[in-house]
Amino acid sequence: MKIALLSYSTRPRGGVVHTLALAEALAALGEDVTVWTLGRGGDAGFFRPVDPAVRLRIVPFPDGPDGEGVGARVLRSIATLRAAFDPAPYDIVHAQDCISANAVGRCVRTVHHLDHFTTPELAACHERAIVEPYAHICVSRPVAEELREGWGLTARVIPNGVAYDRFAATDPRARERWRARLGRYVLTVGGIEPRKGSLDLLEAYALLNGEVKLVIAGGETLFDYRDYRARWEARAAELGVEPVVLGAVPDEELPALVAAAGVFAFPSLKEGFGLAAMEALAAGVPLVVRELPVLREVFGAAARFADTPRTLAAELGHALAADDPARRAAGRDLAARHTWDTAARRHLDLYRSLR
Template sequence: MRFSQLPLGEDVTVWTLGRGGDAGFFRPVHPAVRIQVVPFPDGQPEESVGARILRSITTLRAAFDPTPYDVVHAQDCISANAAGPCVRTVHHLDHFTTPELAACHERAIVEPYAHICVSAAVAGELASGWGIEAQVIPNGVAYDRFAATDPAAQASWRSRLGPYVLTVGGIEPRKGSLDLLEAYALLRATRPDVRLVIAGGETLFDYRDYRARWEAKAAELAVEPVVLGQVGEDELPSLVAAADVFAFPSLKEGFGLAAMEALAAGVPLVVRDLPVLREVFGEAAQFASTPEDLAAELGHALASEDLERRSAGRALAARHTWDAAARGHLVFYRSLGTRA
């Protein structure tokens, strides 16, 4: 990637696959950043996840020329497999059963010549599992977007949804969606007025079986969460800020950006009790391990006005700036010398 007249004076080019005819990114990108979109035609209906992964790597590799760039930085296993020698950010570690995806994941860990992690917990997993030393550079958060949202937009969400528990990230195994569903059913015993609202789009992976299990469990529990799907970038901050509590029961995370955005908005936060989330959120969040714990902590957050915790959450989010993240990356790139 080459960084173009950004605030820190670097030139940046971002390469991506254009799936389904996409010509850019869902979220706006700084106008000075050059974007290279490689067309990626839809596959046949019977195309497996493994075949799609291999086709993604092959398509991006055929289009990408690394020679103009001082630093090539890959953010996922597909781009790391396609790019050749690169710096890799390992956001979190997964365990895949699809052979092609498992091999892609492994190569994207062992082949890059330098590594970044967004939390010390994940860097520790890299060190213990692969003997790899990674630089820790936490994510930033667009604090102002979530800390000062339009009151009318918030009121519109409240009018539409009533009181609600929000989660952002879609319905998938890594996000702990089934546990959250069970917790919501338990919560309704004391708070039948509260809705569970889920925002987030689909991922590259095929979670149709998991989604079917989730829908069957919702019917069994007689609950009807509100599934918004992908929410517009301009609408998301007010949706988050209008929530009564933000639930983040992920089973695997590298940092938890959506949860940090909720803290910026002053929304109480309940997260899975994972080492990485203890590291990132500390006293600004409440922690739960089981659906029963999660229901209890959500109920506690709904019933109490813990202004001290909310203030601590806002302060934590304000300290995580994208400027600091960008400067950390530049220092790291320069430490690599001619290899970068």
């Protein structure tokens, strides 16, 4: 089959990581796969090298005028991708987010998680990207159930894969370099934003005892979270804590950063699967997540769960204080079972049923 997979960015967000890994796994099975996306701010390539078996179509998307709001940027993103994309050559057009789904029209859509937006243009984009696709995929059952309850739609559940070997077998020297630079640390990946529960994590960190840093990596996003970031920085000053904010970490350095952490914190308020958390399990790092149905389903006995800053601090402290070989082994086993080859084969089964 000729398959088009579409995303909205070249930068390291969960949906983009998913799109590239799925494309490579489909190509490894002999399919003809093209990834389409927007090259924001002059980007001419993705955040990491992509298997040459996958064709790439990166549509230039220059920065907008000063003062361009989120709504205007969303509409311009849709229009730019729509003008460049021709669905005619493809048997399957598969959009991974609301912007690309709005741009391409008739498509398969992966709903990674469901959001509630207040920006009118974004709220309308989100709604159309749910109701207009002719087939839906979700990466976990709770999200599929949300789709059924809210819109009466039935989605195929296909969990994420994880690049297990990449995180399970990191260079000891690279891990030591991170530890020498940062000391002992709690790590979270995903940046500072409301959905990631960043303020709750900050409050929990202030309650932790001992010499340990809070390290935050990642954070590339389409949205403007400057007000939230300002609140987060003001609260950090009030609490007298100084987290280490790394921003986007080069892809080749990320596995060692994860593997060197004392514990991985994942206090998201809304998730569809938790790919970054699954990568931490592959690396053998203790995991503490928010008590959400989706995260309980995905991680089960492999993670510790918390629902308030105080319980989050307590669980982080427990994970830092004592090794738990049984939970660590359960985490590695869980991550190893989530392969991109399996995910790609299940996608192909769905694609074939739609032709």
